[in-house]
Amino acid sequence: MNFKDWNIIHFSKLVLIGTTIVLFLTRTPIWDILFKGITPLLYAFIITYILDYLVRYIEKHTRLNRTLSILLTFIIFISLITLVGALIIPRIVSAVNTIIIALGNMDIDLNQIFRQDFNNIYLNEIQQSIINTVTPMVQKITNATGNFVLLIVNKIQQITSGLISFIVSLIISIYMLADKTDLVARIKRFIYANFNDQQASVIFDVSYKAHRIFKAFVIGKLIDSLIIGCLSFVIFTIFHFEFALLIAFIIGLTNMIPYFGPFLGAVPASIITYIAAPDQPILVVWMLIAILVIQQLDGWVIGPYILGDSVGVSAFWIIVAVTVGGATFGVVGMFMGVPTLVLIKTIIEDNIQHKLHKKGYDGLESKNIRAYRKSKSSSKE
Template sequence: MKDSFEGSPAPEKPVSDGVSKKTGGKQKKFLANDQYFTICIYALIVVAISALIVRVVMTPHAVSSTVNDIVNILMPFLLGTLIAFILNPLIKWLIKLLSGPCRIKSQKVCKFTAIILAYLLVLGVIVICILYIVPQVVVSLTEIVANIPKLYEMTYDFFDNLQDRFPNADVSELQKIVDDILPDFVNTLKNFVSGLIPAVYNMSVSIAKGLVNFVIAIIVSVYMLTDKKDLKRSMKRILYCFVPVDYIPKTLEILSECNSIFTNFIVGKAIDSTIIGVLCFILMSIFSMPYALLISVIVGITNMIPYFGPFIGAVPGVIILLIIDPLTALGFAVLIFLLQQFDGLYLGPKILGDTVGLKPLWIIISITVGGSLAGVLGMFLSVPVVAVLRYLLNLYLEYRLEKRHITLQ
């Protein structure tokens, strides 16, 4: 019996399994199915994440080595991006200054002039540090090394005559402890301080070797700053290709807020730490404390690390001054305490505002994890990264609560 459809082509009819049949069932054609495609994508993502977790758990050292190799390869581009992030607010301010009070009408002239001025300002600060601050820091370290024997004798005499100063107190046990600990402590300090100068030299050699990477980073940052509009346009094209159109405005708003959190923290913390370092130098100079520049540089740099920075910066200064004069060390400790209170209660909130918004517990966790992964740089960058992740998590939680019609007070 012949098929009733034989001799006349039948129209294609899609079926549920994504396959269509043609005349007599002899030809089949695959039709794209968005539902099956989404399931496949989710399945691939789950498999990839599972494989990554297994890899990290089974061979953590190999994963860490691979990540370090990747970071080292991408370091010039990461550094260039960081430089662009730091200089972008300064360039915006210079553009407003040039187009406003300076009355330069051409936007291109304003932009290129602002970029050149920003790099010249940063270069000028670096040159000043190299010509004036670094030599004085090296001289201070050299003096400390040369004076360690004298400082040792002074400290030993202080504790040796402690009984004469306090005749009514029994300080024999304290003197015994000092006699046991002081030689090892001084030798350790001497080795540490002596190793700082070679460390500075080795660091200079490393910087010289990394000059090529630094030049690449500068080129990357210049490109990012000059072609910022093209980069934004490229980002929007990618978003419109992969993100549903209805979600694009909200996505752009979220990305802009993440950029604001990260940039404001880095720039604000740099300004805050510079002010604290300068104030420390001025106050130490007023009270005639020795090694004011060296200790102030340490305090300013370590203040870039949130929460732990003030304590890390105070310890070297207290140790150096404790060997010279315990009363001076006590005064320095009080000065740093008051300075950090001023920073935490007034200066920091005025400059940073609520940029981070992290509780101390999360700051401690982020600094600990960041420090273990990437050292001092990780301790600094971990806080704005965690702040951005916290912002994204809060948005997602608010979305889920709103979807379930739940309101929490």
């Protein structure tokens, strides 16, 4: 291969990569069409990635072959989905319906809730300012109830389409698990055929780091959030909070988002608690205290025990990752921004360390760099 051929090939690769990045970041109509087409494959990959652990576990600890292990895995997976759908979702839907009806029938008078005579003209003025600010917001929420119901009705078609897409993804994931060895082998052949040995080594090294980081963070965060959701349900039930299951579901779901999750979950939890008992606003305070205790337990005990060193970055960088990811890709970006940042940070630091080692500066500024060692106390989220 002469220099001219080499230049054309690499220029074509750069053009392809650049075009993909531009389409992805600009969210053009072309990207939307492409994304809709690959969505089932993306979901199938996620399902395959998660269930492969269970398949390998069954293969290792039983005498079943891979085909039977895949069959047993999907029986367990579908059974869990059916159980959740039968026991939890109807209760959540019923609770949401009750809240919508109650919200539409509420006549909220914030003057009665907040009005206290402080015998001080300045405090009374501050109190009235708070009432004047909050009242329009509450009225807008109440008036928007009808639009909210209409929005739910309009989303039924999208939900149905999503369910069909999920079923298709489930079927695709079965074939992915069955043909895992073949798919991995073909990917390796493609990489070695189109890249030199050094480039292929870099690709596999980055892929391994991504696998290790995303596995530790995503799987760990799922388990952590499941525990927090169950713990919240038990605590809210013991203290007889209304809509305990719905609030616990919200707390567990928002717990997937580092740092901002507890704040995002506390807002709807407080609103739901107040709607359930508008004559007892003190329950909102108790609800917030309960959420604070649960999140502290998660931050100092449960989270570090499960996640270990899967984060490995300071709070500042996690907040940056959540903020940028949320602004770019919404809730999914808030969740995936953290492991993505950890991956980028790991790649950059390994590259810097390699270059410093070649120049003989192994310990340069090591005393001034905060270390995140592999210990169960190194991460609070």
